[in-house]
Amino acid sequence: MWRLFLACLRRFKWGAMGASCETAEQHRKTRLTFILFLLITLALAGQVAGQSVTNLKGIIVDEEDGTPLAGAVIDIQGTGYTALADEYGLYSFENLPVGDYTLKIAAPGYESAYQAGVKIIDGISRQINARLYRKVYYLGKITVQGQRRRLTTDNVEILQRDEIIRSRARDIPELLETVPGVYIQETGSGSGRSQIKIRGSAPEHVLVLVDGHRINSSGSGIADLSSIPIEMVERLEIHKGGASAEFGPDALGGVLNIITQKTQLGEKLSVDGERGWGSWKNELYHFDISDLLISGKFSGNFAYSLRQSIGDFDFSYQVEPYPVAYSGTRINNRNESINYFSSGIYRFNERLRLTSSGQYYQSESGLPGGARTQNAEAFSEDSRKMVNSSLLYELSPDRDLKLDVGVSRFEQHFADVKSALKYETRYINDVYTLRHTQHLSGWQGNRMLAGGEYRRDVLEHEDIYRPSQSMGTTVRDNLAIFFNDKQHFDLGRLMLIDEAVFDFSIRFDHVNTDKESLSWQDQAFENSLDHWSQKAGLALSKGEKFSYLVRGSYGRSLRLPSINALFWKGDARSRGNPALKPEKSKHGEAGFELRGDIGAIGVSGGVTYFRSDVTDLVVWMPNSGIWQPVNNSRALITGHEDFVELEIFDRVLSILYQNTITTAINKDTVHTVYDKYLVFYPHYVTTLTARFNYAPFNLSYSIRKVDKAYTTAANTRYYNAYRVDDIAASVQFNIGKYLRAGMDFKLNNIFDESYQLMTHYPMPGREWYLGTRLTYGIADSK
Known part of the structure; x- marks a missing residue:
């Protein structure tokens, strides 16, 4: 085109220079040709200028299975x-003005996502993709009317941030008490430690993760939930039943996954302060900053809390069937803890982001011991330092790469140097985790995950008072590869089913345990273990307004012996057993759920049956006067979880009934314990909760009934069944545009019921708490 223009220009000039070159007629035709060319060129230029320039595009999909989200709203x-x-x-x-923008991406039934710092440059097209998390709860806990339910093959409870805030729970254990199949075992108020049990499992059979990094002690295998501040939790995932195929060894009875890292940049800054008072001189000081956005690429969260309590309380209880009464004052139940927690997300660009979280926790607690032989001098000091980071790179809407790195140090110091017992011991537990995962979709509705993991546990044990009883340093290396395939089917044309999901997971673990030798009497130890874990499940559903769900799964899991069980040398009456084998389980479950709307009332209900056959169960048994752990026990755990929930007038009023029946039977061949109930596994736990939520007021009343629990393997002694009633009320109101004030009041164990969760560890009676808080910001969820 430009060559034609130059040729015409030359002809036009030449024609103007003289008649010798062209006739007058030729000159006129040349000028007309040039004018016509200019008109055509201007018309084409105008058409091009009027065409749209696409300078921002992308794709919105489901985080779980990669399904495109038609109708998602992208708002600048x-x-x-x-x-x-x-x-x-x-x-x-198309044709967006040049500038920096923030995108809000929303879809019905999904958590909204925000993308800040989107730069629009003239002539350059940008692509911003997003994966949205489903904003739903399923199988028995919380459902949201009119929203699509996440279809899953096993029983997983998910509590999102907004529901955690509405619960007004003071800590994670208090929140988990509302979840069917979950049983919280505590050692009392103040200095009490909180441990989780799922469906009749022992606390050491439940794997507890914080942002994918385990916090179970390598020494005992048990995790204390009281060290994680609930204010920093974005999401809780409770996986019921064995889950080693997804999460690795030690998930024999289930998994509690605590997520503190956000997946999107924060949109609204919020600053909170809280001051609380309670029974037994309980005091709380809390401060946090949420969604602090810097430079449009980084947002961070920070929390600080100080808790302290004298903790001493009066108690009275008895052991059946031949009543033996115990009463007195629980002494040395003090506790003081300080907790710093932070998390943040940095988005390099629309495809690459870095999330991280860190914690520094320190506490000092009294160790009162059992109520019959209380200790006024013993104490413990705990310290945890933890850093977790995740780097996610989205290659495409269907594929991403993720690298997780975690480092933690957990230190414990137990001492009593004044009483006749005189002991002092110290643990240092370092855990290093490196995990690589890749998500990809092979075809429509398919979502695959493949990866590898390396974890190193280093446990150092020193008995300061009796150095010869020290275990020294033990190192456990775990190398694993894993694969998960989830296939979603849209079966809209079938009469009975319109959606189906098939899920399959497999994992291979190679574990090597190496203990150093401290003397010629203390032999070195090295052992290797290879293990495959598998799990498969199927879920079918039909309907949205009125829907039902049928699902089932089956798998195999394991738990490694704790280092204490292997090498303990605490005293002359007990020692570890290096020949211990891993505990293994075969587990399955099947569930059915219905939900629908009847006018202004939402109704949902369901039942889940479960079975777990555990072999090589580790128990401590006497051998020639010395107690040792052995693998001579087997247990069969069966039961079902039921729930019915009514939601009235868009959840202004909700009533939730939950019941878990667990039959945990000892199958050890010893005749005195065969077919007996396992100790401290109540047969039923029933909860009835009513909530009234009408801004600015929130009121709840709950009743929890727990069956009797046996205290001896032969089932000759037991603690009675008990009932605990709790009431909670809260109010919040605005003070201007950006400032809100609130108040919480709770009265737990209203009728002062006496009960125990462990042998001779009485729980406190009636307990009250009053908290006041002040919030600066415009975040809706605060």
Whole structure:
């Protein structure tokens, strides 16, 4: 075109220079040709200028299975520009002005996502993709009317941040008491430690993770939940039943996954302060900052809390069937803890982001011991330092790479140097985790995950008072590879089923345990173990307004012996057993759920049956006067979880009934314990909760009934069944545009019921708490 223009220009000039070159007629034709060319060129330029320039586009999909989210709304904040994703999840904006923008991406039934720092440059097209998390709860806990339910093959409870805030729970154990199948075992108020049991499992059979990094002690295998501040939790995932195929060894009875890291940049800054008082001189000081956005690429969260308590309380209880009464004052139950917790997300660009979390926790607690022989001098000091980071790179909407790195140090110091017992011991437990995962979709509705993991546990044990009883240093290396395939089927044309999910997981673990030798009497130890874990499940559903769900799964899991059980040398009456084998389980479950709306009332209900056959169960047994752990026990755990929930007037009033029946039977061949109930496994736990939520007021009343629990393997002694009633009320109101004030009041164990969760560890009676809080910010969830 430009060559034609130059040729015409030359002809035009030549024609103007003289008649010798061209006739007058030729000159006129040349000028007309040039004018016509200019008109055509201007018309084409105008058409090109009027064409749209696409400078922002992307795809919106489901985080779980990669399904395109048709109808998702992409809103450019503060501009009025919006776009809808099409049936393939695709969206686009054209002719946007140059500038920096923040995107809000929302879809019905999903958590909204925000993307800040989107730069629009003239002539350059950008692609911003997003994965949205489903904003739902399923099988027995919390459901949201009119929202699509996440279809899963096993029984997993998910508590999102907004529900955690609405619960007004003071800590994670208090929140978990409302979850069916979960049983919290505590050692008392103040200095009490909180441990989780799921469906009749022991606390050491439940793997507890914080942002994918385990916090179970390598020495005992048990995790204390009281060290994680609930204010920093974004999401709780409770996986019921064995889950080694997904999470690795030690998930024999289930998994509690505590997520503190956010997946999107924060949108609204919030600053909170809380001051609380309670029974037994309980005091709380708390401060946190949420969604602090810097440079449009980084947002961070920070929390500080100080808790302290004298903790001493009066108690009275008895052991049946031949009543032996115990009463007195629980002494040395003090506790003081300080907790710093932070998390943040840095988005390098639309495809690459870094999330991280860190904690420094320190506490000092009294160790009162059993109520019959209390200790006024013993104490413990705990310290935890933890850093977790995740780097996620989205190669495409269907594929991403993720690298997780975690480092933690857990130190414990137990001492009593004044009484006749005189002991002092110290543990230092270092855990290093490196995990690589890759998500990809092979075809429509398919979501695969493959990866590898390396974890090193280093436990150092020193008996300061009796150095010869020290275990020294033990190192456990765990190398694993794993694969998960989830296939979602859309079966809209079938009469009875419109959605199906098939899920399969497999994992291989190679574990090497190496203990150093401290003397010629203390032999070195090295052992290797290879193990495959598998799990498969199927879920079927039908309907949205009125829906039902049927699902089932089956798998195999294991738990490694704790280092204490292997090498303990605490005293002359007990020692570890290096020949211990891992505990193994075969587990399965099947569930059915119904939900629907009847006018302004939402109704849901369901039942889940479960069975777990545990072999090589580790128990401590006497051998020639010395107690040792052995693998001579087997247990069969069966039961079912039921729930019915009514939600009235858009959840202004909700009533939730939950019941868990667990039959945990000892199958050891010893005739005195065969077919007896396992100790401290109540046969039923029933909870009835009513909530009234009408802004600015929130009121709840709950009743928890727990069956009797045997205290001896032969079932000759037991603690009676008990009932605990709790009431809670809260109110919050605005003070201007950005400031809100609130108050919480709780009265637990209203009728002062006496009960125990461990042998001769009485729980406190009636307990009250009053908290006041002040919030600066415009975040809706605070």
